[in-house]
Amino acid sequence: MPPPTLRVARPTNDIGRVARFYTEGLGFEVLAHFEDHEGFDGIILGRRDSPWHIEFTHQHGVTVANAPTAEYLLVLYLPEREAWDAAVARMQALGIAPCRSENPYWDRQGVTFEDPDGYRVVLQNAAWG
Incomplete structure (x- = not known):
């Protein structure tokens, strides 16, 4: 059986800005x-060879709040x-500065960036598991 595909869906107020963060960064x-x-x-957005992707949507006439917590x-x-x-350099080239993670665990082997909606992405320099 093929593995299931995971889709994470999230609303945004500005698809263009969030798409640039995830594609260029x-x-x-x-x-x-x-x-x-x-x-x-x-x-x-995602990677064609991966069984996951992220969907960002904007509902016409609706404004959504930023991430509720860090x-x-x-x-x-x-x-x-x-x-x-290379990933860290791409983010910094876009003018996106790293931020301190709320949980210090992620700062030990990773760097955290905040997307335009206040959601955070950790680039962890480690293997899973």
Whole structure:
């Protein structure tokens, strides 16, 4: 059986800004996008060879709040130092400064960045497990 595909879906007020953060900064690909689908615009980002993706949507006429706490995290494990260094450099080249993680565990082998909606992404220089 093929593994299930995981989709994380989240609303945003600015699809363009959040898409730039995840594509230019983190190297995600645009897998699909849609406009005015029953009152929603959206973009699906990820990597074509991975069984996961992130969908960002904007409902017309609706404003959503930023992340409720600094502990809403997306953690990307990048065990190869060269790949990790490149990811950190891409984020900084976009003018996105690292922030201190709420949980100090993530600062030991990782760097945390905040996306335009206040959600945090940890680039962890370690292997999962």
